[in-house]
Amino acid sequence: MMEITEGSHAVAEAVRLCRPQVVSAYPITPQTHIVEALADFVANGKLDAEYITVENELSALSACVGASAAGSRTYSATTSQGLMLMAEVVFNAAGMRMPIVMSIANRAMGAPLSIWNDMQDSIALRDAGWLHFYAEDNQEATDLHFLAYKVAEDPSVQLPALVCFDGFILSHTYEPVDVLSQEQVDTYLPKYAPAERLDANDPISFGMYATPEYYLEFRYEMNEAQKKAKAAIAKYGKEFGTLFGRDYSSLIETYRLDDAETAIIAMGSVCGTVKDAIDEMREAGKKVGLLRIRVFRPFPIEEIATALATVKRIAILDKNVSLGSRGGATAIEVRDAMYGSTIPVKGYILGLGGRDIRKKDIKEIVALCEKGEGDQFIGLRKEVL
Amino acid sequence: MALAVGCRFRPGKSRDNKTGSWRVFKPIFDHEKCSKCSMCQTLCPEGCILEDADGFFDPDYAYCKGCGICAAECPKEAIAMKQEEK
Numbered sequence: 419m420m421e422i423t424e425g426s427h428a429v430a431e432a433v434r435l436c437r438p439q440v441v442s443a444y445p446i447t448p449q450t451h452i453v454e455a456l457a458d459f460v461a462n463g464k465l466d467a468e469y470i471t472v473e474n475e476l477s478a479l480s481a482c483v484g485a486s487a488a489g490s491r492t493y494s495a496t497t498s499q500g501l502m503l504m505a506e507v508v509f510n511a512a513g514m515r516m517p518i519v520m521s522i523a524n525r526a527m528g529a530p531l532s533i534w535n536d537m538q539d540s541i542a543l544r545d546a547g548w549l550h551f552y553a554e555d556n557q558e559a560t561d562l563h564f565l566a567y568k569v570a571e572d573p574s575v576q577l578p579a580l581v582c583f584d585g586f587i588l589s590h591t592y593e594p595v596d597v598l599s600q601e602q603v604d605t606y607l608p609k610y611a612p613a614e615r616l617d618a619n620d621p622i623s624f625g626m627y628a629t630p631e632y633y634l635e636f637r638y639e640m641n642e643a644q645k646k647a648k649a650a651i652a653k654y655g656k657e658f659g660t661l662f663g664r665d666y667s668s669l670i671e672t673y674r675l676d677d678a679e680t681a682i683i684a685m686g687s688v689c690g691t692v693k694d695a696i697d698e699m700r701e702a703g704k705k706v707g708l709l710r711i712r713v714f715r716p717f718p719i720e721e722i723a724t725a726l727a728t729v730k731r732i733a734i735l736d737k738n739v740s741l742g743s744r745g746g747a748t749a750i751e752v753r754d755a756m757y758g759s760t761i762p763v764k765g766y767i768l769g770l771g772g773r774d775i776r777k778k779d780i781k782e783i784v785a786l787c788e789k790g791e792g793d794q795f796i797g798l799r800k801e802v803l
Numbered sequence: 804m805a806l807a808v809g810c811r812f813r814p815g816k817s818r819d820n821k822t823g824s825w826r827v828f829k830p831i832f833d834h835e836k837c838s839k840c841s842m843c844q845t846l847c848p849e850g851c852i853l854e855d856a857d858g859f860f861d862p863d864y865a866y867c868k869g870c871g872i873c874a875a876e877c878p879k880e881a882i883a884m885k886q887e888e889k
Binding site for chain 2: 626
């Protein structure tokens with residue numbers, strides 16, 4: 419049923435429909451509306467779950483790990499500083515192979531303090547072993563939660579998943595969203611049935627220590643599970659499309675890319691702006707297309723290399739920066755995917771800490787890329803430097 | 804020991820986890836020099852030096868971490884630490 423709803427509330431509704439048995443989270447801007455709504459659902463009897471209130475995010479995710487080990491479908495949400503406070507447990511949850519789903523309303527990292535949007539928070543934890551989904555709009559932010567549980571809980575994967583969407587830009591924006599019914603979600607997402615769980619009558623320990631003879635192999639198995647997640651996303655994304663009309667089987671989405679000379683690569687809500695800018699540039703005779711990365715982990719290396727094989731140049735937008743390197747995480751990883759190709763790849767850092775990204779910024783980037791210029795910040799206010 | 808997803812194990816793993824693999828130096832006991840004083844067994848922090856039927860002592864290499872206390876304290880210098888290559 420189509421509803422005009424705030425992004426956070428649409429996500430909270432999706433989470434409710436996934437029937438998590440345990441929710442533990444600590445409120446933080448701009449994630450607050452999600453967990454506030456879930457607390458209401460639990461209090462009002464609309465969601466049959468334990469809502470564990472905690473003193474901070476470290477405890478929130480720790481509670482989720484325990485609940486997941488006990489066999490519960492488990493949910494949390496956070497952003498920015500809250501995610502960093504969780505960081506130790508973020509790695510542990512993946513190593514213990516707990517299929518927790520956590521929403522990230524992406525926000526900049528301090529210092530300086532910023533409550534506004536960029537993607538530095540989740541990107542900083544890209545090596546932790548979680549699956550990373552990035553939504554373009556609120557429909558996708560909603561749908562990806564169903565897919566995330568389905569993939570995370572698949573026996574071949576057993577990894578936690580982040581569903582990331584831009585803080586404020588999506589979380590606080592009202593958009594029409596097709597909210598599924600409980601019957602529809604129950605058809606797609608059956609009850610969580612882990613092979614092993616904590617049980618006092620049959621004791622088992624999770625995440626024991628591994629000596630040097632075994633640790634390397636554990637990390638290898640996690641990396642193999644990431645690779646298997648590709649097949650699971652293809653399978654369950656297609657199933658979602660068959661049932662509900664929106665296909666998420668591909669890790670990437672392309673827009674007017676087939677005959678493009680300049681390919682723009684981006685993630686998240688900025689892709690809406692990019693598509694509009696592309697339409698205007700196409701009308702002006704420029705052959706520009708978009709490759710949107712929907713799944714950052716597992717990273718779509720082969721998909722990107724195939725989709726970009728015939729373009730003349732590649733411009734990558736990053737709302738994050740790996741300080742001290744050549745640019746942002748997307749540019750670094752796409753360059754790796756394109757290794758061996760002679761197609762020039764340029765990265766552009768923009769939109770940090772809530773700075774608006776306008777269509778003219780996208781056009782400026784395309785013009786720079788055509789001139790062979792890049793690996794730079796866009797929209798710097800030189801007068802304050 | 805086969806890998807378990809998420810490093811999950813039933814109780815009693817210390818029987819399977821042979822901590823002797825941590826060792827860099829391996830104590831070699833020379834029974835010719837040994838006076839059977841049992842100092843090595845008393846001081847072994849791992850409790851893995853065992854007495855045989857003849858009253859001689861030998862480490863259980865599955866658990867000996869190679870700390871060298873036995874060799875340092877042996878009054879007869881009957882224990883030599885040898886670098887081990889694996």
